[in-house]
Amino acid sequence: MSIPENTELETPLIDQRRIADSRNELRPDVAHTGFNPALGRIPVPETMSIPLDSVLDFVPSWTARRIPLKCIGLTLPEGIEFLPPPKPKLAQGDGTELRKIAPPKKLVENEEGEEKGPPKVTRIKPPADALSLQDRLFYLLQPPLESWLAGQELIMPFEPFSYQYEGIAWLFSSNSALLADEMGLGKTMQTITAIRLLLRSGQARRIVLICPKPLIPNWQREFRTWAEELPVVTVEGNGARRRMLWTMPGIPILIANYELMARDIAEIPEDEQPKFDLLVLDEAQRIKNRESNTAVTARSIRRRRSWALTGTPIENRPEELGALFEFLEVIPKGGSPDIRQLSKLAKKYILRRTKDVVMKDMPPRIDRDAELELTDAQESAYRIAEKEGIIQLNDLGDSITVQHVFELVLRLKQIANFDPLTGESAKLERLMADMEEISASGGKAILFSQWTKAIDWLAPHLKAFNPLVYHGGVPTKQREPILAKFKQDPNAHILLMSYGTGAVGLNLQFAGYVFLFDRWWNPAIEDQAINRAHRIGVKNPVIVTRFISKNTIEERIDRVLREKRELFEAILGEGDNNNQSLSLNASEIFGLFDLKARHKDGSKSIGPKPVGGEAA
Amino acid sequence: METIEIDGRGHIGGLLITNQNGRPLEFQCTTPVRPNRTQEILFGETLRPWLLGELIGSTLLDRVAIKPSVIITSDPCLLELRNHTTVPVAFAEEAVPERGRSQNPEQTDRRSGTEASVNGEGRLKIGGSILRFHDAHGVDAETLGRQKHLIPNSANLQEPLERVREALAETVRTVFAR
Structure with a gap:
């Protein structure tokens, strides 16, 4: 401690130097002050030495400790494992050769050797209606489709086109989807591949596909081509057998025609109704009349996901889209969206591509x-x-x-x-x-x-x-x-x-x-x-x-x-x-004959039975 | 394993466990952690390796139920994790193709030697990526080289890291931004 020299002190300080120099000055004038004469004694300060401590009282200390961190975790569901298809088999019965597709090229070089950049990859995006973090992470963490389907785990007979990769990714992440690609662009292949990925990633275990009866052999053949390892069972036979197939668990993919669906589902008691992870309607224009038995039955089937496939989402009237949206459960029962609402819903739930747009290299x-x-x-x-x-x-x-x-x-x-x-x-x-x-x-x-x-x-x-x-x-x-x-x-x-x-x-x-x-x-x-x-x-x-x-x-x-x-x-x-x-x-x-409609409802469609029905 | 920095809130890290084909099995990410001033002063240049590798990396590795055979990252600071685990940790970078040289990985392997090491510098080429290891654990290259046949030649080892970064960004948007 130090005291500035010019500090005026009101009381005498114990300071050896000053005491020695001014001992006489310190002698108080007792008579004058009236204090006790005892105070007139000269103070005698005593000194003593204090030993220094070997350890300081206060030392700032810091130890590197591991800061506890919290974690957020996600365990992805295990997919269903299927028996791999026989490896030596190079050709199927119909002559379709299976081959592993080439892996994505890292860099594509043109003839001059200039690098064009990395190949396009198709990532699966979380759907807009996936709100929980876990759901969104599930989709974000999936590998790009190109590498997922690059023959590492799944053999693809042909390499899909980029628009097909996009369609597969879109279907995979959609609970409600209407794939309305123009005919010939591969709706079947995209659907089968998306189904395959759902099964392989544990997102679905029981899937039913409804299609017109004449198309059942076509779907069977396409499943053999695109997903040879997936067991596909067709609903057929007598009533008892069909009921068993509808309700028996452990069948990953069930195919049925519209007529059997309408008949069989109605006959199954309420408490035995089957429940599916995914219901796919092929040629979904079949349910355009929302009051029809087929449409009502299709909507009654319990399911977590609903996909509809059609090249002609509207055959006659825009209201037909309403029937499809009701099946997809994106509008309330009986809802009649206007054109503006239909357009908005279409952007969200319909994926439609035309050959002009995606198949520029296709022969005209x-x-x-x-x-x-x-x-x-x-x-x-x-x-x-x-x-x-x-x-x-x-x-x-x-x-x-x-x-x-x-x-x-x-x-x-x-x-x-x-x-x-x-x-x-x-x-x-x-x-x-x-x-x-x-x-x-x-x-x-x-x-x-x-x-x-x-x-x-x-x-x-x-x-x-x-x-x-x-x-x-x-x-x-x-x-x-x-x-x-x-x-x-x-x-x-x-x-x-x-x-x-x-x-x-x-x-x-x-x-x-x-x-x-x-x-x-x-x-x-x-x-x-x-x-x-x-x-x-x-x-x-x-x-x-x-x-x-x-x-x-x-x-x-x-x-x-x-x-x-x-x-x-x-x-x-x-x-x-x-x-x-x-x-x-x-x-x-x-x-057509210059006659005026006499019927009140001039807009009534009188065309013959739609496609899928029989010719007149 | 990847980490990202959130403005003003520190770092978060994520570990994605995949099978050898890149299919996701498990994902863990940490809450944000930010070093204080004392730690910044005392750790100096070793701050990032300590924060990312030892603190975040070890936490994630302790947390996952499925123990990985190798940890791959795009951040060299995370190689520090190798000093705290027995699991090999590799830093992946893109293999730059050399002009006039075959790009067939199998041919490359035959030419470069049986252990698939490149230049003998504790590095390993798998698919389109070069893996580098911690200087003190160069043996990891040989260890992993013996298991290389399990990973398809077409595998892009850097691609899953992109998924981790996206998942971390999504987590920040969804949870930590609140």
Whole structure:
């Protein structure tokens, strides 16, 4: 401690130096102060030495200690392990060779050796409705699809296209999804692969897939191709067996057709109803009528995820999308979203890509309209039928119904195909000419007609080209061999199909020519038919010929349908030039003959049964 | 294993356990930890290796139920973890292809020797990545080299680290940002 020199002290300090120097000064003037004389003694301070401590009293100390940290953990569910497919097997029964796809290339170099950068990877994004951290981390921590499917664990027969990787990732992370890719872009493959990943990552253990009956062999075959290790069981047999299959646990993938689903699910008691991790509806336009038994049953099935597949989410009316959204459980029961809401929901829950956008390298589809003059006999028969028909319609007065008009349309369309009396047909003549050229070059063609009758009539006329017939009249068991023969027999040059049976789900990309002998009521269904041939795997351009008889009802129908093609672009997005278009409704059918609709509900659709039903 | 720094709140670390094909099995991440001023002064340059490797890394490794065969990171500071565990810890960096040299990993292996080590400097090439090990534990390269056949040649060892960083960022957004 130190005291500044100029500090004035009020009391004497014990300071040896100052005491020594001023001892006399310290002597108090006792008399003057009046204090006790004892105070007059000179203070004698004593000094003593204090030994220093060997350890200081206060030393700042710090020891490196491990700071306890908390952790957040996530254990990912174990997937189902399946028996690996037999390794030496290089080719399947249908000749499809399995091969490991090449791993993603690290860097792609062009001819000059310049690096183009890393290859594209497709990461799985957490869905918007996944709120918990664990759920979101589950998706974020999955590997990129390219490496997941790069043959490390899952053998893929072909490497998917990048848009297919995106579709797989989107499906994988979606609880509610409507995959509406244009026909031929591989909805089946994307669905199967997403199912495979769900099973392998433990996200699903029990899956049911519902499809139209004719497509069951197609799905079975596609599962064998894309996910050979997955056990697939088809619901079939008698009632007891089917019930056992529906309710038996431990079947990873169940396939059933719509009819059996509607029948069987209704018969299972409430407390025994099966529960699935995923319900997939193929050709989901089947439930567009939300009050139908099929739609009600599909919605009643207990499930955690709902996927719908269709190339034509809207066939006739925007309200059909509402039925699909209700199945996906993204709108309340009976909800009727308006166009704006539908558009918003579509952006969130619908994934739709068109060939124009994603398959720029795909050989083109060349459309050509063959506008044909009727033969004399056809012309005569047509004019008489039209004249008489219109007279009859006018005679009906107010009792006329759309059905009356529709019958006349059908009658005229049949005559435009061929004259029933003489058998003359301008379309057949043109077809024969084209087929001679096609067969001479070893090509194959598919012909679509609305009528099984027309197909049966055509078959003998086309005998030179070894025609094969595939329509609703052919027993289901015989259909697969017919398709196999068409593929393998070099002398079978033409396959005659009905729109109803042949328009969906079949892979016939080896056929380079498609003939639309007559027109369906909805171009979307025609597109489905055309895309049997013009789909992934096609190596050459597909030439599509639409037969249209000039100055007939066919020409008028074609004009109306063309005008309606763009009507729903607002819902499913622009640039969708293969978009849905409306079937003819009642008003438009009346309009074909300059008749006005007498029915109150002028918008009622009177088209024939949709695709998936049978041809008229 | 990866760590990220959160503005003003310190570091968090994450450990993703995958199988040899990169499929996720388990994930753990820490709460944020920030060194105080004393630690900053006293640890000096060793602060990051201590914080990331010893503190965060050891915590994560203790916590996971599935014990890994090797820990891979893109941060050299995390190599410090190797001094506190017997599990090999490797720092992965992208293998830069050399002009005119075969990119076939098998050929590279045959040419470079049976132990798949590159340049004999305790480094190992697997797939498109070069693995570097702690200077004091160079033997890890040989140990891992013997197990190399379990990892596919196509494996990208750096890719899962990207997933860890994304998961950490998601965790920060969801939990620690509150």
